[in-house]
Amino acid sequence: MKSAVEPLKARRIYLLLRDRIVAGELPPGGRLPGEPALAAEHAVSRVTVRRALDLLEKEGLVQRKAGSGTFVHDTRAVRPIVADLSNVLSHLIDMGRSTDVKLLSFGYGIPSESIAESLGLKPGERVQRSVRVRLIDGEPFSYLTTHVPEWIGLTYSEAELAARPLLELIERSGVTTERATQAINATLAGPEAAAALDLEIGSPLLTLTRIVYEPSGRGVEHLHALYRPDRYSFHMDLVRTGNDGERRWSPALGWPRTDKSKTDKSKLGEKPTRSTRAIKQRS
Amino acid sequence: MKSAVEPLKARRIYLLLRDRIVAGELPPGGRLPGEPALAAEHAVSRVTVRRALDLLEKEGLVQRKAGSGTFVHDTRAVRPIVADLSNVLSHLIDMGRSTDVKLLSFGYGIPSESIAESLGLKPGERVQRSVRVRLIDGEPFSYLTTHVPEWIGLTYSEAELAARPLLELIERSGVTTERATQAINATLAGPEAAAALDLEIGSPLLTLTRIVYEPSGRGVEHLHALYRPDRYSFHMDLVRTGNDGERRWSPALGWPRTDKSKTDKSKLGEKPTRSTRAIKQRS
DNA sequence: CAAAGCTGTATTATTCATCATACAGGTTCC
DNA sequence: GGAACCTGTATGATGAATAATACAGCTTTG
Structure with missing residues (x-):
């Protein structure tokens, strides 16, 4: 009789919403369902939903506006x-x-x-x-x-x-x-x-x-x-090498890696793009 | 008045012990401190220590022997x-x-x-x-x-x-x-x-x-x-390329796949011991 | 063998997350 | 303006995780 350790419902809700956001199900800028709706949908109390949203807000994934709603923050601004x-x-x-x-x-x-x-x-x-x-x-x-x-x-x-x-x-x-x-x-x-x-x-x-x-x-x-x-x-960038029979992907070497290639066309998937700020090696 | 969401003490203990194990602080085969000792050391109850050990056991990191103790399983056998x-x-x-x-x-x-x-x-x-x-x-x-x-x-x-x-x-x-x-x-x-x-x-x-x-x-x-x-x-294997002035590491291409080094080098593990205590649990 | 230590298990009290509910105040839309 | 949303906040009730304690059974040590 082990009680299956169901680690914190708030955490579960947080991860669920996080997945929906990064998967693009909830588009950036869009408003996600109200706290009562989320609470009903996942069969938890509103307090719990609230704590999940607290986590999302702390991670910068959503932005809450009192009286208006909770909105998906445009995460493309902050890239690792x-x-x-x-x-x-x-x-x-x-x-x-x-x-x-x-x-x-x-x-x-x-x-x-x-x-x-x-x-x-x-x-x-x-x-x-x-x-x-x-x-x-x-x-x-x-x-x-x-x-x-x-x-x-x-x-x-x-x-x-x-x-x-x-x-x-x-x-x-x-x-x-x-x-x-x-x-x-x-x-x-x-x-x-x-x-x-x-x-x-x-x-x-x-x-x-x-x-x-x-x-x-x-x-x-x-x-x-x-x-x-x-x-x-x-x-990493990969290029196709080898003949028809044995084709592989290999890391692209010695390829002009001027970091500006990411500024125009982003190829980073997931949380891509538009390198507003972030990295500059000087700081 | 936010209660800092301190997710499950058992989880904390689990992660702590896991780190010590993969860091090699607790050598494979060695016995880790008894449950009462761990409970005292981390100021939690023995029940909580127990649940942490349950997790470790489920992950295959430790092996428990009733009446004897809990031992670090030789994880080198099961590698990803x-x-x-x-x-x-x-x-x-x-x-x-x-x-x-x-x-x-x-x-x-x-x-x-x-x-x-x-x-x-x-x-x-x-x-x-x-x-x-x-x-x-x-x-x-x-x-x-x-x-x-x-x-x-x-x-x-x-x-x-x-x-x-x-x-x-x-x-x-x-x-x-x-x-x-x-x-x-x-x-x-x-x-x-x-x-x-x-x-x-x-x-x-x-x-x-x-x-x-x-x-x-x-x-x-x-x-x-x-x-x-x-x-x-x-x-990945890396090799040093380039001249003295501009030396870089590049992925080694077309490397022999039968290289045995990959089977024993992929072990992650380690982390500092800092406190230096522990680890001397011989036999 | 006996003592000491360990894991396995159970019971009860306590603490803390979660629930259910209510209300205040801002925003949106009609 | 006013209705219908929303987030922010507070309350006490409920339930789950943890604490404290006790004991059984096994293993190792002397």
Whole structure:
């Protein structure tokens, strides 16, 4: 007899309405059904509908006008930063210079088994672990946990880490980085990440796990990044390659990625378009 | 007087413990603190701790043994499918795993403004909209919503859509697909997606929004995909290209798919330990 | 074996989200 | 202006999640 944990009705209503909005069912600028109507439709009280709408309003998805109604906010004005995957790290390095970094934690110790394994460390080898938050325009958008073998980490100071891109520091130590693997996934915000990113616990997050290798194959950096999906997303252009028999999509390389291509014709789907404000790498 | 909506303490504990586990703070196979200890540590009742552990157990992250304790399940055995970003679906077929498709919805109508805009449709032009769920080994892992211009959609039947890849059908209609853009993000599962993917409402999801263009620049397919992060994740290998002055990371193309590194590197996991306590639960 | 610790389970009290209802005040439309 | 909407706000009642406590049965340790 388990009571099925039906997590907060308000949350359910919130997610339902959110889906309708982003799916375009409720067009931007349109008015959504009144609170009594919504309450009846979903068989909940108006108070609950109200709390769902509070969440939507806080996310900027709707705008409420007393006496008039609740309207779908034109979300196309606020778009997340788009990071081009075809050009990942240089993009991040660029960003490392135009954004602020807050160093939350810094120290040395024995890594967990999984970290040690992915870096190819011998048992007992120590690592430097750091936790940073990156902010753009003063707003946090990424929560970065990095592990670096101790012998590399010792070549720079805590202050340097807070000021310069980690990869630059690694290369300065004499290591050459040649290959990297990364995986993208999604997760929920735990207490620490939620606090650092100014989010509610349980908010969705984009995750990026990247391991950078030196030519010999040993790992020199293990990065685990959490991104706020409303402020950051990955983007890539694909081109069709191969012959008829074996046709694939491949990332478009070396293609003129002047960011103005998104200003006229948006190709971002979902919450596309019209880059009113947002990103400019300078700020 | 807003009561800050502190969604379910059990959920908070669940997320906290989950983070510790995937961060490696609690090593696989290790025993985590007893339920009374956890209850005291987080100032909640044992019942609540219990419900958090129920969630962890349902996710397969821990294994409980009556009379003995709760142990971190060796999660390295069950890893999500890793999809190479440059070769998304053919990869699955290579693995010899059977993917089924369930067609949930099929029909024609006027698209939302954002869809119409991203496909480059004229006002009033109609689209075919379909919702499908893809399963691997009988388990759902993706929820796909596609929009295709009507003149293309009419060239194939509902039954064909359920049986063959959409892109194949589009090309069969005479259209050549050459270019595409896609964006990756994260979101929470709404009621429909949650039901289709056999998840709780509010679970994290990976999203992929892809728009495929024909040479003339008109959009021929708008795909919005939701993936279960525990069963699917994106992976890519990067190589360093360019000269000293302008060094960049680019996706490695045509890489050998039998690379074993992807099977053990895709582990996400980690997060700082900061408090340093815990983790010494040996045996 | 016995003690100590653990998970599994049940019971009751308390706290908090939700409900149902009512009313104030703004907006829209006739 | 006035009727019919709407959002904003407050009230007490109800129900669900959590807290506090107790005990059974199993596992490990000495």
